[in-house]
Amino acid sequence: MISRRLFCSALAACGLLAAAASHAQERFITVSSTTSTEQSGLFGHLLPIFEKASGIKVRVIALGTGQALDMARRGDADVVFVHDKAAEEKFVAEGFGVKRQEVMYNDFIVIGPKTDPAKAAGKDILEGLRRIEAAKAPFVSRGDKSGTHAAELRYWKAAGVDLDKAKGPWYRDTGSGMGPALNTAASMNAYILADRGTWLAFRNRGDLGIVVEGDTKLFNQYGVILVNPAKHPHVKQADGQKFIDWVVSADGQKAIAEYKIGGEQLFFPNARR
Amino acid sequence: MHEFNEPLITAWQLVAGADARLAGIVLLSLRVSLAATLIACVIGMPIGALLAVGRFPGRRTLIVLFNGLMGLPPVVVGLLVYLLLSRAGPLGQFGLLFSPEAMIIAQAILVTPIVAALTRQVVADSWSEYREQLRSLGASRGRAAATLLWDGRFSLSTAALAGFGRAIAEVGAVMIVGGNIDGVTRVMTTTIALETSKGDLPLALALGFILITVVLAINAVAYALRGWAERHWG
The missing domain is CATH 3.40.190.10 (Periplasmic binding protein-like II)
Known part of the structure; x- marks a missing residue:
């Protein structure tokens, strides 16, 4: 029966390893956004710049705007970054968002x-x-x-x-x-x-x-909204706001304008400051 | 054949270049699917053995149920786990959504019925063979189930591999509960789906070749280990 005990302890060891694997706590926010911002490569360009400046990692879930807003309604995101003004204004009016700010257009x-x-x-x-x-x-x-x-x-x-x-x-x-x-x-x-x-x-x-x-x-306007902490208390308000402040800041707007594919600019910053 | 040449070359370049991001994605795929398979075995194998040797009301219904659940649609499992783990859901307070743990949970649910159903078949076969012998030794049904599980451990590795194959190949569940976050929950299948979305079909297919190779390698290792173990412990 020695082998049996060995087998079982090996199994248990595997389980512990799997459970303990890489659970480094890092500072991050979750942004629900659209497939256009992710698949065009904008976030791949923009986020490393923000992460370097702030030390905050941004985890992007890329969905259609409707789904992205629904996800935020359930409290599964800290910030939404989407492009459907009417739906965004409804989201804020329902109390799920704090305030809608315009960021850029294409x-x-x-x-x-x-x-x-x-x-x-x-x-x-x-x-x-x-x-x-x-x-x-x-x-x-x-x-x-x-x-x-x-x-x-x-x-x-x-x-x-x-x-x-x-x-x-x-x-x-x-x-x-x-x-x-x-x-x-x-x-x-x-x-x-x-x-x-x-x-x-x-x-x-x-x-x-x-x-x-x-x-x-x-014309296609993109807006950014902090999910309302009054509705979902676990929302990372301070870090989420930092991200919003940065994308509408001079630095963030410049980074957006700098993103090009084949020499062609994809998004045009137009935040009102 | 040109459609397949470019992906093959791309795949080779990715592997030969020891692409760090690719390595991270492959390792995460393996970690998630192996953990899910392990959990599924710990839960599914005893269930399968008890279904094989047990005598209790509803047993036949449960057998049909587990056989049927082998065909669970990943996207439905993903949706259910999403609703459970969402902040607005019953387990929302743990903040597990969009993490590798959420992906492990979803895949474990998907794989458990497969492991249980295949285990039941293996144990049922040896039960019909050794039934009288075990009875004459005065073994209880629970004891018999444990003995037959141990006895069939080499055959049961196939059940585990079938479960693992299902886990590592699915995209519907991990996409929903993981969110395909770059560097956090992006695994092989979600990467392939993403590159397909971007219209980069050669890269998507190259990643597909790598995934298939990884799965083949795992199966080869498992086969070799089984042979080695059978010689030493069999």
Whole structure:
């Protein structure tokens, strides 16, 4: 029975090792944000600069804006950093957020086949969408309650297209993040509304290119909000506020402006100080 | 074949370059999935053995239940564990969400039914063989279960490996409860999902090749260990 005892103690030792492994306590905050800020590489550029300046690590959970706000409502984040003004203002009005501060903007663009079968190319987003609908050209929607999805629905409405009636096989509701939706669009050669940051960082472009850009309606504002400690007492108020103060500070704004892919700036700082 | 050449080269460059971030991700994957498998074995193997030799009401129902739960969808387990560990959930006070511990819990839940169901099969087979013998020695059912578990320990390593394979391969649960945080909860499968999202398919596939290689290596080591142990202790 010696071997049996040996076996059991080896098992127990493994268990202890697994339990004790690397549990260094570090100072960190949790930020729920959008896939666009993560997948465009902005956070990979920005956060090391903040971490060096403050000693606070930032753990980012990248989700669609709707999901990111819901996560914060449950108290699972200290700060939200998203892009859907109406939803953000609702979040603050409900008492889950302390205050919404604007940080930066980029813009939405319509991506589509370079051959542009729907003749949607141009500067006018509403006209472009009307033509896509009229041609019943394949269009991929995020369909995930993200900031980009909310913007897409606003544009369809403004274009006078009643999606409930117009929806057909041409309109593909994918329920996925920006990247996966772009992968789908690339493989179907479909039109899609995207944020410029994710598009610039996106590698699997297939035969897609920018079809509509430059309309002032395509402006895409990002905001940052501290989760209300009155609702969730464990929120790391001081460190979360430090992060917010930094992204809207001159240093933070400069760091945002400096992030470029292929010489092209992705986000334009516009915090009001 | 070009689609597969570039990822192979990338995979080789990542491994040959001893990429520190990649090493961290691989080690975290192993730590989480091995810990989850260990927990699943400690819980699942006794359950499986008792289901094999026990006689109690509801036993058949439990057997079907555990067999069925082998097909638990990872994303559902992830969601359940998320709701449990969320600050607004019943275990929220421990602040475990988005940690490797949360990922271990989720994977352990996913793997336990697999280990229990496979263990039951192994023990049930030897139970039908040794039943009379154990009875004549006056062994209680609990005692018999323990003896058969010990007796079948080499065959049971397959149950553990099946569980481990499920744990290290899944992405749905760890994505939700871990959050895919860079440097904290990012494991092989979530990295592959992320690179796919970025449209960097060659890198995603390269990481996939590395993951498959790691899993094969673990199985080879387990096989060798089993052979060695059988010769020494068998």
